[in-house]
Amino acid sequence: xxxxxxxxxGVTKRFGTFTAVSSVTLDIRKGEIFALxxxxxxxxxxxxxxxxxxxxxxxxxxxxxxxxxxxxxxxxRPVHMMFQSYALFPHMTVEKNIGYGLKHERMTEAxxxxxxxxxxELVQLTEFAHRKPHQISGGQRQRVALARALARQxxxxxxxxxxxxxxxxxxxxxxxELMDIQHKTGTTFIVVxxxxxxxxILSNRIAVMDKGEVKQVGSPTEIYEFPNSRFVAGxxxxxxxxxxxxxxxxxxxxxxxxxxxGGQVTARAVPGTAPGQVLTxxxxxxxxxxxxxxPEGPNAFEGTVDDLGYFGKDSLYKVxxxxxxxxxxxxxxxxxxxxxxxxxxxxxxxxxxxxPGAAILLTS
Amino acid sequence: MTESxxxxxxxxxxxxxxxxxxxxxxxxxxxxxxxxxxYVWLLVFFLVPFIIVIAMSVATRTPTSPPFGxxxxxxxxxxxxxxxxxxxxxxxxxxxxxxxNAAFATVLCLLIGYPMALGxxxxxxxxRNILLxxxxxxxxxxxxxxxxxxxxLMGNNSxxxxxxxxxxxxxxxxxxxxxxxxxxxxxxxxVLVTVYSYLPFxxxxxxxxxxxxxxxxxxxxxxxxxxxxxxFLDVTLPLSVPGxxxxxxxxxIPASGELIIPGLVGNPSQPMIGRVIQxxxxxxxxxxxxxxxxxxxxxxxxxxxxxxxxxxxxxHEKRAMEP
Numbered sequence: 001x002x003x004x005x006x007x008x009x010g011v012t013k014r015f016g017t018f019t020a021v022s023s024v025t026l027d028i029r030k031g032e033i034f035a036l037x038x039x040x041x042x043x044x045x046x047x048x049x050x051x052x053x054x055x056x057x058x059x060x061x062x063x064x065x066x067x068x069x070x071x072x073x074x075x076x077r078p079v080h081m082m083f084q085s086y087a088l089f090p091h092m093t094v095e096k097n098i099g100y101g102l103k104h105e106r107m108t109e110a111x112x113x114x115x116x117x118x119x120x121e122l123v124q125l126t127e128f129a130h131r132k133p134h135q136i137s138g139g140q141r142q143r144v145a146l147a148r149a150l151a152r153q154x155x156x157x158x159x160x161x162x163x164x165x166x167x168x169x170x171x172x173x174x175x176x177e178l179m180d181i182q183h184k185t186g187t188t189f190i191v192v193x194x195x196x197x198x199x200x201i202l203s204n205r206i207a208v209m210d211k212g213e214v215k216q217v218g219s220p221t222e223i224y225e226f227p228n229s230r231f232v233a234g235x236x237x238x239x240x241x242x243x244x245x246x247x248x249x250x251x252x253x254x255x256x257x258x259x260x261x262g263g264q265v266t267a268r269a270v271p272g273t274a275p276g277q278v279l280t281x282x283x284x285x286x287x288x289x290x291x292x293x294x295p296e297g298p299n300a301f302e303g304t305v306d307d308l309g310y311f312g313k314d315s316l317y318k319v320x321x322x323x324x325x326x327x328x329x330x331x332x333x334x335x336x337x338x339x340x341x342x343x344x345x346x347x348x349x350x351x352x353x354x355x356p357g358a359a360i361l362l363t364s
Numbered sequence: 365m366t367e368s369x370x371x372x373x374x375x376x377x378x379x380x381x382x383x384x385x386x387x388x389x390x391x392x393x394x395x396x397x398x399x400x401x402x403y404v405w406l407l408v409f410f411l412v413p414f415i416i417v418i419a420m421s422v423a424t425r426t427p428t429s430p431p432f433g434x435x436x437x438x439x440x441x442x443x444x445x446x447x448x449x450x451x452x453x454x455x456x457x458x459x460x461x462x463x464x465n466a467a468f469a470t471v472l473c474l475l476i477g478y479p480m481a482l483g484x485x486x487x488x489x490x491x492r493n494i495l496l497x498x499x500x501x502x503x504x505x506x507x508x509x510x511x512x513x514x515x516x517l518m519g520n521n522s523x524x525x526x527x528x529x530x531x532x533x534x535x536x537x538x539x540x541x542x543x544x545x546x547x548x549x550x551x552x553x554x555v556l557v558t559v560y561s562y563l564p565f566x567x568x569x570x571x572x573x574x575x576x577x578x579x580x581x582x583x584x585x586x587x588x589x590x591x592x593x594x595x596f597l598d599v600t601l602p603l604s605v606p607g608x609x610x611x612x613x614x615x616x617i618p619a620s621g622e623l624i625i626p627g628l629v630g631n632p633s634q635p636m637i638g639r640v641i642q643x644x645x646x647x648x649x650x651x652x653x654x655x656x657x658x659x660x661x662x663x664x665x666x667x668x669x670x671x672x673x674x675x676x677x678x679x680h681e682k683r684a685m686e687p
Binding site: 101 | 578580581583584585586587588589590591598599602603
């Protein structure tokens, strides 16, 4: 396998006694969109700033395209950044902003102009070339920032919360635009975000961070469907946790005693599952089926509808189990039905069931 | 005053209701009075005296008290003062000396004050307050006292002058040796003391401007390949132009009309305009001439001010257009 394009090797960053980033090791491939996902203060922005050269790692090294970045100042790195605030130069036109980095490239004035025009076309802002940043909309500013960062054809583009400053409708549109531009240019993107949906849609791979550490690295599917810890499972999407104890293991199936569910659950075993082991069983709302009649097979539990929310395309049921624990169930409203014909209403007795593969077993 | 009828109208409309005046005062009056106060102040203490000065400048000098009058050979308007203003080289030279000294002082204040203001924005918060206080600290001593202190330092027999003289004599060839360096009563002394006195007026507006600048812009420029000095030229300097203009005017305008500094340390044979006005008023008792010089000085200073406020208004308009 080819060496990774970007290698973050045991990087630690301390500010006084506070450890912002704690021995992070990550390999990022060429041409991928990689997301650093985590809540505020998890160290994702510090890691991004170390990649850009604004902060120096206390320990560890960063390699970009095989080149050690230790001691290389920000202005000499083949890395450009799209700032969360966009940081457009207010005294320069859109065109000048985009062309700013090109001043340092060895190219003729004509080549420079061509490149700026090319970038303006890429982000569809040709007619706004002579406007100042305060004369264009937020979404347009975001595109100027992107074009400016891409103009010098960096090896790596860093995006700090690229969509945070946009309103909801614009975000959805911009997300796809961003992916499209990444596809066209083939630039490696590292995106920092606190928004899990943004990370899932945009990126090929995600690193989930917490308290300066990387908790899990994987594709959006891996992170969502196969989280390796309670933290990751809880951070991405909604989920309900149950305490359980392994009763038996047969092949790739484990039977787990879950007192709060009021019985035994058959789940797909994880490596190292052994009888007697205490672990956490996690269920996502959309993986559970809800019905009035008792379904066939294992993993069926009875409860009462405590609360329900109707969202149009789907409904969320909060079902109270015999143990008193409330389990969230998301059910797609596949059938067109009026209120009386619905699967369940308040106070109805219902059956919940799920496939063995749906339950996530977590040992940490 | 356009405000007064307005206030009266609102007052009148509020009157029929119970407790009319208090109601008016609480509802609108407070705001109106606040807005009107500076206008009234300007009217009473600037516009009216200025009209008197303009009137005086076209009056005729008489041996009476007050020493001017209207009528006689020149009914109402006598332009003799203005004719003298342009024909007598004394006035033109005084204007040129004033503007040259003030311009030198302004440029020096900028060159010294800019790095200081920039430094203030880059130090920690606690240091910043201490340093800002040090900038303002000289104001706590009498201005006159500080000018006298400089006179003591610059005098030919002072330790400071002796120190500079011996340093000069060591470095200069022997035939150029001097007994003392003539600093007092020169334009150099005027510029030096002006720079010392007006430096805070340059630093404070510059600091206020630089402090507001977004440092992520500097990071963005650095990220795009600019070395720190280039970042300064491309980002910090152009964005601090309003601060430079504000500081420059705050130094240039009072420095060109300065009376005390050139009076105490300046060259008596090259008077500055403030001195000329004083001499005409007090010694020559030629009030019309003094008024004409004052009017000319004001016009000279008002034109750059108006240019500045014009640019400011334009910049403000731009900011207001921001969505």
